[in-house]
Structure formats: C-alpha cells, structure tokens
Amino acid sequence: MSIKHNLTPSPSPNLFSAITKMPFIVAMLLLTMLLSIALPNNAYAVEAGALGVGNDSSGETVSTPLPDSFGRDTPRHTVQGFISALGENDYLLASNYLNLSKSDNPTTVVRQFKQALDAGGRFQPDLQISNSPEGNLTDQLPPSQENVGVINIGERSVPLLLERVVSKQNEQYWQFSSDTLTSVPEVIENTEPTLVSRYTVDSLDGKKLFGYQLADLVAALTMIVTSFVLTYVAVWLLYHLLRIVYPYLRGTPLPLPNKVILPLSVVIMALILSEVMVYAGVSVTLREPVNRFTDIASWLALTWLLLRVIDAIFTRAVNLSYKKNYTERVSILGLLRKVVKALLLIFAVIVIFGNLGFDLTTGIAALGVGGLALALGAQKTIENLVGSVVVVADSPVRIGDYCKFGTYEGTVIDIGIRSSRVRTLSRTIVTVPNGDFSSMQIENFTSRDMFRFFHYLYIKRTADLDVIFKMVNDLDEFIKEHDLTNQEWNQVNILELRQDCYVIQLQAYVNAIGIIEFYDKQNALFVDILKKVAKYKVEHALPTQQLIVNQAELEHHVGSSTDESAEGDESDNSSNSANNEVSDNKEVNTSVYRKDYNDDGVDIRKDSDKAKNDVASHHKFSMATVSRSGALKALKHKSHMLRKSKFKHTKNKSGFSIWNQP
Template structure:
C-alpha cells in the first residue's frame, strides 16, 4: 500500500502542476521560459538503439522476464539476470531463472508495472543509489530481502537493467528448498493443473477469479457490519453530518479492503507471479478509483449539506456558488482519474498534459474576466458585505440588491431601474450597506439670523438639547447641540445625535418629529432662520469717541514707560497671574452651581 500511496502522490502532483500551470499561464514570459527549459531537457537526453530484449528500463526488464517465463523460455529469461562469476555452466543460469520464478511464485512479490520506473535512469531519490532499483520483495528461510535491479552498460554503452547479483545469490539452486507446495497445488484437480493457458495452469486463473469474488464479499460484509455497529457505540454517527460522512467512506473503504484481501489471498494461495502481474495494474486502478471515489463522495456530501443550509437561510447566491464548485471539482476528479488510469496502463500522458497546458493558457487568457467575476462572487459569498434585499451604495449606484449571481449582481435603483454590476468590479468597489446599521445619524445644522442675541442662543442651546434628552427614540449618548460658527450669513447651531429605528422609513418619521419640535422652540425664542442675503444699512455716521481713544492712549503709554508692554510676547509671570481668572463654566450655569472646585480656587 505504501507504493500505491507514492504512485498516487506522483500523479496527483502531476495534475496539480497542470492546474497551477493553467493559472499561472497569464504570464507569457514564464510560459515561454518553461517551454524553453523543457526543450533543452529533451535535447540533453541521449538516445540509444533499442535493446531487443527491452532491458533499457527497469519496467522493460521485469516485463520481459515475466513474458519469457510465461513462455517457459528460461534460456531467454536468464538473459535478464546479472552474470554470476561463480557459475561456470550455462544450465546453471537457466536454473537460476527457474529458481527466481519459483521464488516469486511462492514467496515473492513484484510491484505493479505502473510502480516500476519506465525511465532509463530508473527511480531517483529511493536511497538505493543511481544504479539500483527496488522492484519487489521475497522471503527465503523466513529471511525477507529486497529484489533489486542493477543498471549495467551494454556493448553499445547504453543502460541495461538486470536482476542484481545480490538478488541472484539469494535464489536457492535446489528448487524444492524454496518452499513446500502452495495451497492451490494441493487443492486443485490435476486436470486443471495439467492444462495451461498462456503458460499458466487453468487452476490459477480460476482461483484468481474466485479470490476476487470472495475478497469483495468479505469486504462488503465487513463494511456493512461496521456501518451497523458504529452507531451503536457512537450516537453522533446516527445524525448529520457524521452519518453522511460515514456513508461516503463506506464504498471506497470497501474497494480498498477488497483489494487488500485480494492481494493477500493471491499470495497465500500460491498464485503464479505471471497471473498476479497481469492483475497488478488492475489492483492499482481499483485503489486509485477508491481514493478518487472517496473524494467524489465527500465533495458531493459536503456540497449538498452546505446547499441545504444556504437554502434554509435564503442565500441563493451561495447555493449557486456551491453548485458551480461541485461541478468543477467533479470534472477535475474525472480528468485526474482518466490521466492516472492511462498512465497506469503505460500510456504516455506527458504529451497530453502539455497540450492541455497550452489549451489552458489560451483558455485562461480568454476567460480572464470570467475568472475574475467568479473570484469576485466567491468573495461576496464568503465575506457577505451585502445580501439579497439589502439597501446599499456600490460606487455611485444606490439601491436594493435583488440577486447575487455567479457572474454579476443586480441592484434595483431608486428610479426603479435595474443596474447589473460584474462581481469582479462589485467586490473591488467601496460598498456601503445601509441595511445593517444599528442607529441612524441625526445631524442638522441650524443657521440663525444675525440679530439673534447671545441670551437667545443660550436659551436655544438648553431647550434644543432638552428635546434630544427627552425624546424616547434618541440615544442620549452622545446627544449634543453646540454653537459652532459665526458664518458669513448666519449664526450656526450644530445638532449631533443618534436615533433608534428599525428601518429608514421609521427614521424619517422620527426625524420629522424632531424637526417640528425644534422649529417650535426656535420660533418661541423670538429669532428665526437666516437666509442667504445682503443687508444695506442707511444711517448717520457716528465718529469714534475721542475721550475713549485718549483713555486707551494713556494706558498703552503707561505700559511703555513701565516696560510692561506684552508685545510681541507676554511675560511668564503675567501669564501665571492671568491663569484661571475667567470663571468656566460661566457663572449662573447649573454646572457652575454644582462645581465647587472653581469656587474654592477663587476664595
């Protein structure tokens, strides 16, 4: 199973590289660099004439040896073995080939062909050195060892892969010493042992089919029993989502367990290595399908579970996104499954991946806006800055969201028109959502006539603030009215408060009530609102008082003579004398009456 995981990881990595290539393909420079590097690597690979026995690669050597022994051509099979200098007779090499076959039949195993390297340099990174490849295991006298292939040089200098001398030396020359007769040979009728098909007794082919059926039935029974027993001890397994996850795991685990039982059963029954190798790639395919089927069912379950929850909350945009992602994930799984199965059966998928990569480049460039809009829709669904029915402002568009689709969002404006905004642009704009505010801002500014006296302003500051404190829909913190500006055409009072309302219509009702009450107070004060105007005064000119001017002149003269002129800067001692001489809050205010700190300082 470890080798299956390695093979699956390899194909998954290839598929992931293909996807990343498609995504990153918008950069033409990077794409050209990748193609150039690939071309250079192809040019650097040396080419050797074909070996008539197919021994240029580890997989070719194993396939050639299995084919030779299936034809009972042990002289040819011996050519796949390294030459042991200790053996002088040719028939001893034939005996070695027969011994290796019997060893593999009874106490050995060779990896599926798809897990054996099909490259001239062999499997790299396996910690065995560049001249050795591990292609199976065997046991002699309870001693388990690795079956290795060795990379040697042929007469033309090209690589020739042979079963290594270390492996050959472990083969017993006495064939009967390998093991006792296998279970199948003891139970099978002689007629099935004597009649052969493709060099293998019929008993082995029939036993292989029987083991497949028994293994699947056993796996079926085990998984069915597990589904019944698990909820008895784990109550969460009876309810969603745990029950759905267990159901999703049932079929893939059944297939995985069936393959495992099949492999173990075929070895224990003593099925010939020729038959087992013919079924080896099929077991790998079943395992790959089991893993991909598990991912398929998990994707299906999770997406349907999310779809039901989103539909329950009325999030139709989320439902659309889930459906799209589910289809995309299933299509990717199908493509990945086809690539892995073709590669398992020996088809070269690198050319197809290169073609898909070029097609992906063209598709990515052509569908750039589509991808951008899809990413924008995913962002809208994940962050949820707006929902269907929200009143919002997106850029310069103000209105109610009617639909959030996979490509665009539709907004009903105040003019009752429909504005469709692509989701890529929608998610990149500044979005102001009015639907989720907790309070409404009440912030008018009243402009009073210039004839308004200071006492009238004081009266208005008190009474207008009293309205805010007294109103049940106004939040008292903060609620303020301030005299903020002496403008060019009015004296300005600013009101700042927050109003509690469930929606904008109710806020307009409360705002209307506040405006009317404040207008009544301004009318009662004896002043009124200012209008942008110009006033022309026609009056007799009054000359400045010469007595006051002389008085001020004498005061400034005394400052000069005494050296106390506070210009251009005040004396620090004079500043200290002036500190806190103005009463604040002013005398007569309620705050002043309750604040004893200033009175104590003054006394």
C-alpha cells in the same frame, strides 16, 4: 601564327561589362563560402578517419544510444517485459531479462525464478519503479542497482534487484541481478504447494483463457468477490457501530454520511487483495495485471471517498460559520471546496493514467507549453477565475446577501469559480461572470446596520402658525423618544413652504434585522405619527386643481355664444310652431271632412260615434302636448351643448392654464 596570335593583347573590357558581371561573381563567391563551410568538415573527417589522423583518445564521442530491442532501457520496462514474457510462457525471451552466466541453463533458471515469484514474490507498483535510464539515484544503492521488490518465503527474504549491464557494443540496459538469481534455489527448497495448486479442480489444469491459466482466473475471481463482500460487511458493521457510539462520546451525531461505506470498502479490498493472492499462490503473471487494475479501482474509490469526506467537512464548516454568525467565511469555504476537489481530481487522473502505463513525464512537461497556449486562448476564463478570488477576498457580497448591481438586484445564492448566481425578486436566476461582477458597482443591502425612515407630511396653509410649530416640536420629541427608533439621527422639521401647504419632513432610523421587520415597524410608526397629528387643529393638504381665467374675456365670449344660441333657439321655435300650425290645420281639415262625411252618410249609432270622436280628439290633443314638451327639452339640451362647446373654444383660445397642487 599561333604563337603570335596568343601573344596578341586582348582588348580591355569596358566598364559596362564589368558592372553586369559583378552580381554573378558575388553570388558565386557566396555559394563557394557556404559549400566550404558545409562540406569540407565531413570530407576531411572521412579522410582523416581513413588515414588514422585526428583520432584523439582523450576526447569523448557524444552519441545518442539506440533503444534496446527488448525494452530494457529503464527498470520499469524491464520488469514489465519480463512479466509479459512469463505470461506468454516464452522462457527463452524471459531469459533475456536475467543476468545469466554462460554456465546457467536459461530455461531452468527462469522456471525456478517464476516458482519463487508465485510463492511469495511482490513487485513494487509501477509508479514506484523508476522509468529513467539512470534509475533511482536516491535509493541508497549503487548507481548500477535498482530495487524493484522482494521475495518472502517463510523466514527467508530475497530482494529483487536489477543491475545495469554494459554490453561489448557499449549498450546499457537493465537485467535482474545475478545475486538475486543465485539466492532463488535456496529459497524454493522449502516451499510447499500453494492453495491454488492444492484445491484446483483437475479439469482446469492446463487450460487457458486470455493467455492465463484458467485455474488462476477462477481463483482470482473468487478472491475478489469474497474479499469485497467480507470487507463491505465489516465496514458496514463498523460504521453503524460508530453511529451508535459516537453520540454518547461527543454528544453530536456522526458527521460522516453512509455514502462512505462503499468507497471505503473498495479501498480496503484493494489493499488486502494483493496479499491474499500472494498467500493463495496465484501466478505472478496474473497477479500483476490484477494488482494494476485494483490499484486503479482503489484510486477511484479513494477519490470518491475523499470527495465525500471533503463535502462532509466543508458542510460542517459552513453550518458552524452560520451558527457563529461568520457569514463572510461561507463564500471562502465554497470556493475553497471547489478548488480542493479540482486538485484532487487532477491528481487522481495523473495517478490512474500512470498505472495504465502512460508516460506522465512527457505529458507533464507538455503541460507547460500547452498551459501557456491555453492561457493565451482562455484569457476570459482566467479573468473570471481571478475575479472569483477577488470577489471572495474583497467580499463585497456574500452568499445570502441582497445586492444591486447594474440593472439587476437579488439574493446571491452562489459564488463559483467562473461565475456567480443571483436570484431576483421574480425568482429568476441571473448568472454573472466573476470578471465582470468584480468590476461592477455593487450595492449590498444586507450590510445595512439600520433602516432609514424618511417621509413627508403636507399640512394646509389654513392652519394657525403657532399650532404648526407646536406640532413640529412635539413630533420631533415624539420620534426621538419612540421605542422603535434609535439615536442615530431623528428629526422633524419644516422643509418647504408652498402656496397651499407646509411640507414637514420626518426622518429617523429604525433597528431591524431585515426588510420585512422594518416594514412592520414602519407601519406602527406611521400609525403613531398620524394619531399624534390628529390631536392638532390642522388638515392634511390633498391634491387640488385650480383654473385661472381672464374674467372679462370669458364674459365677452360667453355673451356672444349665448346670443348666437338664442337666435338659434328662436329660429327653431318658429319652425316648430309653423310645423305645429300645419299639423293643427290638417287635423281641422280632417275633422271637417269627417263631419261632412258623417252628415252625408246614414249613421244609426250617432251617440257612440260622437263619444269615439271625443276620445280621439282628446288623445290627439295630449299627443300634441307631449310632442311640444319633447321638442322644448331637446331644444334646451341642444342650446346647453352649444354653450359648452363655445366655452371650451373660448378657453383654448384665451390660454387658460390648469395644474395640480399637492
């Protein structure tokens, strides 16, 4: 049954099941191919290594060497590690940097080598020692050797050589050569005690501070201070001697300022300090760090000194350009000064960081990628830098020129690397990026070789025509022959005929150094021309005002307004007369009442009362007269204002026009 069951044909799969299984099969095939590419090589390699198959003796295996545990990968690291081990008094550690034989005593050899270095050893500066695992291949030495210094004791000189050693494990590193070490015992046989060992106070022997012998620290500090003071005094005396002698030899003052004394003293002190410490016998473990920092100080001082010298040189060049009227060079010199200073500072920073122990090779290589990223992120800054070069090279303006650009105008006071500065007439400073400044339309007023005199004369049309033409011809000849004008284009002509005047155009060119001188000459030219015009029977046309009205409409409107005002006056007069009559009647009644009262009463002073009554009546009459005259004046003023308002209304209604004539 089982055999029969196995031999029974299975039903064929349908198309749908085949299609659904196809992606899974394809994925499995791709995964198998990837695994066959990635895994079998290592498996086969291990298997072949175990079986001893596939080892080709002619082939070379490329492997990355492991870094040396003592840091002896490069000549520079070997020297630095050896000095560091000597500073820690670890002679066993220091012996790892020496190529010793099995018969050598490491401690004895290290001690002798240190004694020779203290007496007269001079290592090269760190930047001059190769920091490459292959060493310096251009020093005319075998590829396996490197020169890092010299030992000078008396008349004997021993080069400090490093040699590349290959260990049994195929590791390569640098050590002090056996040839140098075998020459050391012969050199130190005739050495004498150093100055430090002779004059050191006994209480300082054996004491340490910061890992260094206290006697060496005191000696080094004393030498630094003494060297600086003596160098400064010598440089100060030399500078003032040159300041006295130079004018007699060249006829001009010394161009160097006294600010160069201090940096020059530091540079000279740094140069002689290392030799002074070698001569005094300061330990090499202290001498090398001091030399490193004195090198840094000397580079700082040298940079400071060169900046002062650059300022002095470019200041002298700028003054000479102004003196010889080469003002176009001033902008170029200003930009060149800033570029030279920037390059000097960059170089000084690189050297200083190199002395501090930073690996500059990697940093400089990274500057390539970083510079590209910086350029993409600082496109505007680079545009301004290119714009400054364009402004200086094309020279549309120079420092000191008066120009107009955009909505601003003023005097250019500086053309920098990123921007230019312009002082306006309001004494404010406008800073313009050079990228924008170079693309603007700039009008340079300082570049004018002459100034234009261009004005008009307005002469009344009442003048005789022959007089006008004679005056124009005489003025034309007068301007051409005037002392203040040149022969560029001098002309006087009738430009325009207007309704009330002749427009005469005056044009000439005046030679002047600046706008102030031109204004003075223009004033003199104005006076001479006006005096010349005054000799002719002509009058200057002044601004006039004309009123054009329609006479018929004006008389009609004025007449109607006058009638209305007259009617108003009559009504006012009638009302005023009525009021006056009422007041008179009141006065009469009052007088009658008073008379009746006086008749009824007993008056012992009739004469005096009669006189008083006469005075009162006269006063009342005069007051009535004054009131009548005031009323008449008020009436006249009112009628005048009414006529004026009517006239204004009529003028606006009729469309009268007013304009000014020059």
